[in-house]
Each structure stands twice: as C-alpha cells, then as structure tokens.
Amino acid sequence: MKNNKLFQVSTLAAFQNKGYDGQISIKNMLSYGDTGFGTYDKLNGEMIVLDGVAYRAVGDCSVEVADLSDTTPFATLGVLEKSKEQVLEINGDMSQLIANLNKSIDNTENPILSRISGRFEIIEIHGVWAQSQPYQELDKIVSEQSVLVLEKIRGSLVGIFCPDSARGLNVIGWHFHFLSEDKKIGGHVNNLIAASLNIKFKITEKLAIISKND
Numbered sequence: 001m002k003n004n005k006l007f008q009v010s011t012l013a014a015f016q017n018k019g020y021d022g023q024i025s026i027k028n029m030l031s032y033g034d035t036g037f038g039t040y041d042k043l044n045g046e047m048i049v050l051d052g053v054a055y056r057a058v059g060d061c062s063v064e065v066a067d068l069s070d071t072t073p074f075a076t077l078g079v080l081e082k083s084k085e086q087v088l089e090i091n092g093d094m095s096q097l098i099a100n101l102n103k104s105i106d107n108t109e110n111p112i113l114s115r116i117s118g119r120f121e122i123i124e125i126h127g128v129w130a131q132s133q134p135y136q137e138l139d140k141i142v143s144e145q146s147v148l149v150l151e152k153i154r155g156s157l158v159g160i161f162c163p164d165s166a167r168g169l170n171v172i173g174w175h176f177h178f179l180s181e182d183k184k185i186g187g188h189v190n191n192l193i194a195a196s197l198n199i200k201f202k203i204t205e206k207l208a209i210i211s212k213n214d
C-alpha cells in the first residue's frame, strides 16, 4: 500500500556523496505522494511538495512550479490528504515546535509526515542555486546560500521526522521546508517563531526507496 509508507528517491548517504544529478522524473515521484520535499537535478532549488504540486525555491527563495519532466536526485514524500487537522500551540522557536510536535505525536519509532500551516511571526529560510561540475561538498554549498528572514507571513511547512533506524537513508529527526501562502517564497527552514499553527500528520509504517524502474 503506497498510502502507509514514506517514499524517498536515493539515500542521504549517496546524496551527500555529491549525488546531485537527477534520477527520477517529478512526474514519477508525484505518483508516490502529495506532500514532501527534496531538491532538483544539480541542486537547482529546494523542493516543496504540497497538494500534489512540486514547487522549486531557487537561491533567492523565489518560487516556481517545477516541470513534470524535471528530475530529482533526493526527495522524500508521502500521502497526507486524508489526515485530520489539529491546533498545535508553540509560543516559541523551532526547538519549541519540535518539542511540542514530539509531545503531541508521541512516536519516535516511525517516519512521520506532516503539514503545519498558519502565521509565522518570523521564519528564516534558504533556497539553493543550481550547481555545476566539479561539485562541492553539500555543507559548503548550503553555507554559501543567502538566508532570508521573513516576518509576519502566512504559509505552510512540510515537516518530516525520521527515526534513528533511518540513519544513512535520510535526515534523522525533524526537517522542515516552507512555502508561503501566495506560493511566491519558500525554502529550507533554519529557524522560526510562531504562536500557534494548524497541523496535519501521518505516522507511516516505514521508509521505502523508489526504484528508478518503477
């Protein structure tokens, strides 16, 4: 059942070993889920998948809808559509958001897919510009991207939690990407401050790697 798994393209280990070239089309990837994130061929933008649409946030955090024929070297997504919504009080920063998410979901064994929406008092994000050969280390590329700090903005986070058992496969713990409500600004989230947000989440059975030939 596609619905009970969290799917990923490639592995974190391969991606961090400069595996930045696209492997699977966005069209194929979107057949596995409606909510998620990742990046594009040659790191040409941070990816945010919401409501079955893949958005690209380039280095200045401006956003466009990705072509279905584009490809991804690394992405994680699943099906969230039928999850019910609840209010999560935060009154703090990203560490407070994570603490309260962990308290209300109460599961650290399974991969979790979530969408967290509302008004952010402050959110700090970055996009990424496309890279060319010879590729640099991922940490160096990320450290060279400019950071954008937005205030009083509405939008959604895609949040994914991976348990310790996913080490090497994916990012352990919580990882968030942001898309503004007007779908014009987005990126990887470094930090945020929010009062309360609406959350939908799904606890999935396990991580599954999408094969190139599926």
Ligand SMILES: [Zn+2]
Residues within 6 Å of the ligand: 046, 175, 176, 177, 188, 189
């Ligand atoms: Zn990210």
